[in-house]
Amino acid sequence: MNIFERLESSVCCYARNFPVTFHRAVGVHLFDNRGRPYLDFLSGAGTLNYGHNHPVLKRALLRYIEHDGIAHGLDMHTSAKEAFLESFYGCVLAPRQLPYVVQFTGPTGANAVEAALKVARNVTGRHNVIAFTNGFHGVSLGAAAATGNALHRNAAGIPLTGITRALFDGYLGEGVDTLDMLDRLIADRSSGIDLPAAAIVETVQGEGGVNTASLDWLQRLEKLCRRHGMLLIVDDIQAGCGRTGSFFSFEPAGITPDIVTLSKSLSGYGLPMAVVLLKPEHDQWKPGEHNGTFRGNNHAFVTARETLEHFWRDDAFAQEVRQKGARLRDGLAAIAAKHPGSLVKGRGMMLGIEFESGDLAGKISANAFTKGLVIETSGRDGQVVKCLCPLIIEQKDIERALSILSDCVDEALGRTRPATLKRVS
Ligand code: PLP
DSSP states (O other): OOOOHSOOOOOOOOOHHHHHHHHEEETTTEETTOOOEEEEEEEHHHHHOBBBHHHHHHHHHHHHHHHHOOOOOOOOOHHHHHHHHHHHIIIIIEEEEEEOEEOOOOOSHHHHHHHHHHHHHHHHTTOOOEEETOOOSSSSSHHHHHHHHHHHHHTSSSOOSSSEEEEOOTOOOOOOHHHHHHHHHHHOSSOOOOSSOOOESSEEETTTTTOOOHHHHHHHHHHHHHHHHHHHEETTTTTTTTTTTSSSSSSSTTOOOOOOOOOOGSSSSSOOEEEEEGGGGGGGOOOOOOTTTTTBBBHHHHHHHHHHHHSSSSSSSHHHHHHHHHHHHHHHHHHHHSTTTEEEEEEEEEEEOOOOOOOOHHHHHHHHHHTTEEEEESTTSOOEEOOOTTTOHHHHHHHHHHHHHHHHHHHHHOOOOOOOOOOOO
């Protein structure tokens, strides 16, 4: 038995699917402790949009540490936080004319979601929140209540309350307008649904199976919220920070959520960091009401600032992401075309192929790993093979991953080809 088996809790899950010891990582590649390379199409579940150890970010961090920069500062003002806020305003908020103030929460996505739910409830004086089928918002109690997944819900150990479940776009197939149903239920004061404080939504559901809300649906959701005095919370923890081809995933819909949660790729370097963006009129916190020791991860502020200055000063990087996303989508469509019943889903570089069963998708993911591709499944039954490669990926690596995936689908369908693992220096 190795130390992991002897000492680590049975709760760990990714390690079961990728049972090696990873040792180092550069760009789009992970290397195990025997030097074997893996193309990383998991990217820390969307945390490494700029790849592993990006040299520009690494240099900035090393410089900061070398000069004894503040590492931990609670929520006190620090130069690193000041520089991050300046860049966040200059590169993200001002060009998009977004009015938000920034709340630094504890460094997990779940903690940002907890804060968003609390503030929405306190501002509106209502307790009920609408969350959608297959949504994933984290595993602490408030966030787990908003999450659909049975495994995570059942682990809570107490009833999860304060949420009414509504149907995500397309849940009942193309012909059914799920927002009309929700609108009717909220408008009918005898429907049994308490007037909601807010609706919380992912524009593309990451863990829920890369289900993608149409732009029209998002626009109408915003209108529905306004009509009923509800706040619109977009949980952009996985779909944000460029993943879908714009900094915020909701930009193409032209909506302005009342509250936005961001985490995962915000620091750019895989360092824990989360924020809640609030329209100023909703920033009604009393000092210290949503506290937390690690709301000042200054190392994350340093790399986050560098990320914004390097990638988000103009639209060039977003355009690049959209172009690469289009190529990746074409490649996935060609693979899906070989397997009737499978379907390409997603937007930008948040893409996946839905297969008829979790069993089949799981075999494809496991086989891909033996060929040097780390790629996970998501969705209700794990039926979606989800591509979350770093956005900085080069064309040749996209092609290589597509070729491995194609082989794995062939093999899962019984058309065997030899393994294609190559060494990368
Ligand atoms: N919200 C979304 C959309 C997520 O994808 C996740 C994590 O995958 C979370 C919230 C929770 O973030 P964390 O795991 O950092 O608590």
